[in-house]
Amino acid sequence: MIYCQGTKMLRSRNRKYCRICYFCSGTFDKGNFVKIRNVYNIGKNKIKRMHLLLILFGAIVSYFFWIQYIYYRQNSAKSRKHWLRFMLCRDKQIKSSQTSDLTGDVRALFLTAHPDDECMFFAPAILRLVELNASVHLLCLSQGNYYNQGFQRREELLDSCAVLGIPASQVTIHDCNTSSRPHNRRPRETTTAQDLQIQLLHLGDRLRPATQTADKTGELPDDPNVEWSISMASSLILKHIRAHSINLVLTFDGRGVSGHSNHTAIYKAVSYLASIGNIPDDCSLLSLLTIGVLRKYLFFLELPISWLLPSDLCCVIGSKGYIQAKRAMLCHRTQLLWFRYLYIWFSRYMIINTFQVIDQGPKNLKIY
Numbered sequence: 001m002i003y004c005q006g007t008k009m010l011r012s013r014n015r016k017y018c019r020i021c022y023f024c025s026g027t028f029d030k031g032n033f034v035k036i037r038n039v040y041n042i043g044k045n046k047i048k049r050m051h052l053l054l055i056l057f058g059a060i061v062s063y064f065f066w067i068q069y070i071y072y073r074q075n076s077a078k079s080r081k082h083w084l085r086f087m088l089c090r091d092k093q094i095k096s097s098q099t100s101d102l103t104g105d106v107r108a109l110f111l112t113a114h115p116d117d118e119c120m121f122f123a124p125a126i127l128r129l130v131e132l133n134a135s136v137h138l139l140c141l142s143q144g145n146y147y148n149q150g151f152q153r154r155e156e157l158l159d160s161c162a163v164l165g166i167p168a169s170q171v172t173i174h175d176c177n178t179s180s181r182p183h184n185r186r187p188r189e190t191t192t193a194q195d196l197q198i199q200l201l202h203l204g205d206r207l208r209p210a211t212q213t214a215d216k217t218g219e220l221p222d223d224p225n226v227e228w229s230i231s232m233a234s235s236l237i238l239k240h241i242r243a244h245s246i247n248l249v250l251t252f253d254g255r256g257v258s259g260h261s262n263h264t265a266i267y268k269a270v271s272y273l274a275s276i277g278n279i280p281d282d283c284s285l286l287s288l289l290t291i292g293v294l295r296k297y298l299f300f301l302e303l304p305i306s307w308l309l310p311s312d313l314c315c316v317i318g319s320k321g322y323i324q325a326k327r328a329m330l331c332h333r334t335q336l337l338w339f340r341y342l343y344i345w346f347s348r349y350m351i352i353n354t355f356q357v358i359d360q361g362p363k364n365l366k367i368y
């Protein structure tokens with residue numbers, strides 16, 4: 001506490017008060033006070049600023065420590081057991097010594113709509129499952145032929161999966177009849193003007209809702225304006241689950257992360273199978289939670305929010321995993337437009353995945 005010592009008083013509104021301590025009274029010496037007040041105010045502001053900076057610095061450091069804590073907690077042995085409970089049987093009691101033996105029994109299937117979905121949205125979960133020695137399968141329901149780049153995108157998907165640790169024998173691309181078309185068999189070279197036009201079309205497509213329904217030719221076209229046939233998509237998915245004895249299915253949720261109608265169609269197909277009880281008893285279904293745009297581009301800073309908000313399963317990868325996910329994304333050369341680079345640098349989906357369980361209805365329900 002600094003006292004005015006009777007020399008730093010200021011008279012104002014017929015009231016005597018001290019500008020420094022505001023309580024004491026004394027004789028006012030204007031010249032002396034102004035001099036002292038200036039010196040004192042500078043010191044006061046400096047202290048205020050220092051306090052603010054210290055609080056800010058403390059908050060930032062604490063936030064980073066919190067992120068570190070969550071990351072280590074998510075990668076702990078306890079968290080592995082949590083994963084295993086989901087992957088095998090949710091009620092099963094698993095001992096620590098059993099974890100390495102049981103992961104071999106996990107047969108996970110990622111359901112995606114286009115080549116590049118696997119690394120743009122599911123890379124953390126794929127890397128985590130591969131790390132846990134699970135058998136990871138991928139079913140991509142279209143070959144991404146919207147810009148007649150189907151053949152190239154197919155190759156890119158295989159390269160990306162190799163980086164993520166999914167063997168080519170476990171990657172299935174549903175390409176119906178389109179792969180036999182001659183234009184899909186040759187790599188496509190584009191000029192700068194065409195690239196720019198494609199970029200504009202990409203942006204436009206993201207804003208436009210689906211307006212048409214897929215025809216009955218057996219195709220699931222890569223097209224945001226086409227509604228996929230739910231019965232066809234669900235029958236393909238079910239065949240794949242049975243053929244490969246899948247016990248864990250991971251796919252989009254009802255909002256499809258980016259809102260693409262092909263993504264949401266997969267969720268509808270899986271929900272349909274779940275509601276009529278056609279999914280095998282030992283198979284769990286998980287949907288990737290869609291988050292808001294602001295959270296989506298907070299990168300690793302979003303981790304505490306994901307951790308605090310309710311979800312059934314949270315998956316986080318570290319810097320090594322992120323580099324691997326980035327390498328996988330860079331395999332999709334035809335998709336590397338400027339906004340995709342921004343996505344790679346800032347998207348939280350490159351390092352964090354949160355899932356919700358899709359509830360399953362009564363088994364083998366007959367609908368008349």
Ligand SMILES: [Zn+2]
Pocket residue numbers: 113114117260263
């Ligand atoms: Zn997609």
